[in-house]
């Protein structure tokens with residue numbers, strides 16, 4: 001392993017010799033921002049010594065709830081990966097307070113970006129078949145390696161201009177090998193609400209690699225319609241709908257354009273009983289995939305005449321900001337933020353149990369039920385948008401106001417530009433279909449649009465004053481926006497929290513945030529998902545966990561995954577001593593988001609109130 005600027009050689013995913021990359025940040029010229037997730041910003045970059053274009057994902061270690069063990073665990077995952085349909089890190093290293101992960105640049109970005117910019121109603125079946133087949137190959141490989149990905153969604157399926165499809169983002173993947181027992185079910189709850197399998201949401205149920213098959217089925221629907229089922233609802237509601245409603249699926253009437261074979265394949269994935277879902281290996285033998293065309297034959301057609309990825313990403317950022325700025329409704333910015341939250345789904349769970357109870361008790365049920373119930377559903381819960389908006393914004397007004405003001409200020413001069421973009425997110429007329437899917441009609445012009453913008457380029461060079469801790473090991477993580485980079489960068493949706501100067505101030509702000517409302521949206525929502533991953537570590541029933549922590553639940557946008565299942569003895573040493581030094585600080589932040597009440601107790605309580613009403 002290279003240390004402190006050393007060079008590490010790795011074989012490429014295709015098996016050929018991979019280019020060598022240094023762990024010296026000064027060797028990377030950061031160009032445009034090409035993606036952002038809940039806690040990461042991804043840049044197109046040039047590796048100066050060879051002039052090779054790469055992607056650099058920058059993660060803020062200060063924002064990670066993950067500890068060094070988790071980073072090691074993820075390093076282990078990445079070092080095991082070798083498959084043409086799985087993104088592999090060339091190398092990674094720590095720069096000041098952030099982790100940089102160098103990886104192949106996927107020129108067309110994620111399928112989600114593609115849909116948002118040019119295919120708001122989803123792709124045609126041949127394209128979907130190609131994308132899903134490549135993704136399923138990746139999944140089959142990961143499952144064979146004992147890995148559960150846990151965050152399968154269009155935002156994590158990346159494409160390049162040759163039509164190559166790769167699965168990315170291993171921030172929340174989990175190892176099924178646990179002290180030799182590869183069949184052990186997991187109980188730590190991880191994922192992105194709309195894509196999460198019922199058993200993942202079910203207290204104590206335990207889940208395994210079949211959770212990925214459910215998410216895969218949801219992703220199929222996402223690619224078919226341009227959005228995941230229930231994506232416009234807040235996470236609590238998504239959770240309840242997933243548990244209580246019949247599984248979503250392709251509708252025989254509404255989805256006439258799709259084949260029977262496709263519908264059948266989706267239905268096989270979206271079975272609530274995980275034991276009845278097929279394995280990835282078995283699913284690959286389904287006729288839908290047998291007949292799927294190679295991506296190089298189907299993908300190129302959908303990639304023509306599109307602006308460069310960075311222009312698209314910038315346009316999407318402007319669009320997101322515009323959604324907030326343009327919603328100047330009577331009750332002001334908070335209303336707009338709330339509506340935006342509905343439209344996007346929620347990118348983080350950041351709630352307080354008492355707030356949750358209060359919210360539940362205020363929910364009105366004077367709207368008729370709209371959703372067909374599953375057999376075991378006792379009552380359909382329909383939350384009025386207005387009441388939700390008012391309730392959940394109650395205590396967070398000051399935070400949200402600040403955020404909005406900042407955004408509005410940023411975007412005011414860009415409104416003309418913004419109006420050129422339309423991704424079919426607003427003005428949706430939605431009806432819940434009997435199959436649990438939303439019959440959504442966009443009133444927006446969904447035609448692709450382009451804008452000529454001059455992306456702000458950045459050239460990052462290390463300076464003598466900058467602390468660096470480098471290790472050229474593969475590592476992926478889950479969390480954290482690099483605040484310094486975001487502040488320098490395009491940050492239309494900056495996280496005001498990370499902009500605070502001192503650690504103390506930052507800690508206090510986080511505490512405030514947690515008290516500020518049950519489902520508060522982070523100021524920089526993930527563009528990678530309509531709802532961002534929810535993770536719980538130290539979960540409610542993890543058998544290896546400290547018994548005293550059984551009821552301790554962490555809920556936040558990007559959460560640490562428990563690393564107890566990793567045999568650290570097998571993990572390559574990661575020279576991240578600077579992280580250790582920071583650990584008290586990290587622990588302090590974690591303390592602020594741990595509740596000494598089980599999440600499920602709160603949910604049950606909320607349910608009870610709903611039922612009584």
Ligand SMILES: Nc1ncnc2c1ncn2[C@@H]1O[C@H](COP(=O)(O)OP(=O)(O)OP(=O)(O)O)[C@@H](O)[C@H]1O
Nearest residue numbers: 035036037038039040042055105106110169526528
């Ligand atoms: N190698 C790459 N090449 C091009 N674009 C990329 C690459 N990796 C990521 N991106 C873009 O950046 C976005 C965010 O990346 P990523 O999913 O890794 O971040 P994240 O913070 O883990 O996201 P989230 O947690 O919200 O899913 C992706 O959706 C994609 O559009």
